[in-house]
Amino acid sequence: MKETTVTVIGCGDAFASGGQLHTCFFIQAPHASLLLDCGATAYHGIKKQGINVGNIDAIVISHFHGDHYGGVPFLLLEEAGKNRKKPLAIISPPTGKDRITKLLEQLYPGSNVLAKLNLLFKTYVPDGVLQADHFEITAFPVAHTPDTLPHGVRVRTGGKTIGFSGDTAWTPILIELARDADLFICECNYFQSEIKGHMNYKTLLAYDDQLLYKQLLLTHFGEEMIQCRDQLKHSYAYDGRKIVL
Template sequence: MRITIFGSGSGIPEIGKVQTCVGVELDGKMILLDVGEGASSSIAGSGIDVNMIEKIFISHTHADHFIGLPRLLQYFKWRNRTKPIEIYLPAKHIDAVEKFLAFLYIFRDRFDFEYKFLPLPEGEFFAIENLKMKLFPTKHLKKYKKYTELYGIETVSYGYLIEEVTNDGVNLKSFLFSSDLHSVDEVKDYLDGLDLLLIECSHIEIEDIIDVVSDFYIPRIILTHVSPDKDLTTMTEYARAKFDMNIQLAYDGMKIEL
């Protein structure tokens, strides 16, 4: 499995950084995890064939994880995409997103490919052949609970747990992308046996990540979604020296082979 970090930026806009978007590729097929602002430019710059993108998952509809979607659909059109695509969103937001696209003059019948919005799947499922996925809930959105009744919005966000398996279901590689968290404890149950942890460092502190992660052996840890107001140099050096942790910062265009 190959992971491409198309967008490593945090919610705070920064020159030269695209917001959250991660591609996971296996056997020539790719899924996207979140599509933040600028994702289409980053994907265009990577030169990939847009037809290889099979499915898109949106962990929550904060703009830095979602607002790149309309531009990405348009980019697909301009690159003559014909293959249908499934886009998974929080169920409660699907109708609003359909309406929003109409106000951006994005209409299905003007596209040569079909796109379908579907609710985020529950439990384990295969995103593509040999790529097993599970979305785990996080409390990142809990501060919006008071708006649920008035606006009918979702207040559960999700992280992504992804496994490459053989045809017989044997695990080959495991990867977790946290998306946005409320607390580092939300990933704790899934850390054992991971080959790669891609974890955000905007809403949680690096000290807490190191504290929790140091109890596990994870061959590679990458910090993404790092606020530009944070300098993580001292703490990453500390983690390397004290725990022999293979810890790095993500950058746009970063590729990881697992």
């Protein structure tokens, strides 16, 4: 395989507006495969798309809201049941291991999942690049609920760059996340309503000429955006969509 593909597993907001699953994007590159976020309902989508979880090298978590990482325990539980030996990196803001451990204890008490897997918990490197064998991750803090430790990320793999805003209101950091990205995935929860911690389409249009992406994909639509889709000038995500880079 020489191409890098991005499959939209889920692109809904916290309330699964429009029946879309929670946020999750599957990146398949020539020598690596990753998940960008894994929201609470995303594991259903992973199965529906026929993705072999055993081949996934890393899960990259943008922030600690349930619609972005709440599906991780289900994935880990099944992999432990399959006696997975392959290492799996979980890359996140600080406290990722502690939060996922507590989630597993609440959802599946006594399962002892983490002890059964070869997990590598890694945290974002402030002002630096996290290197792996076949991909690299750069993360930047963004403007969302502070307690969730929100970040946007840039993933470099297979000679391609994918930028992902995570959840955020407008911040100049988006200019860096989008710069020269082969695909920039940007949340756009609202059309014109101004809600703290989220982007709206009117704001995106105002700054669009500063976002020097090669291709843009809008995501995380709420009901307002769904109702205004016929007014959009940009491409947007839907569950099951595949993009070849």
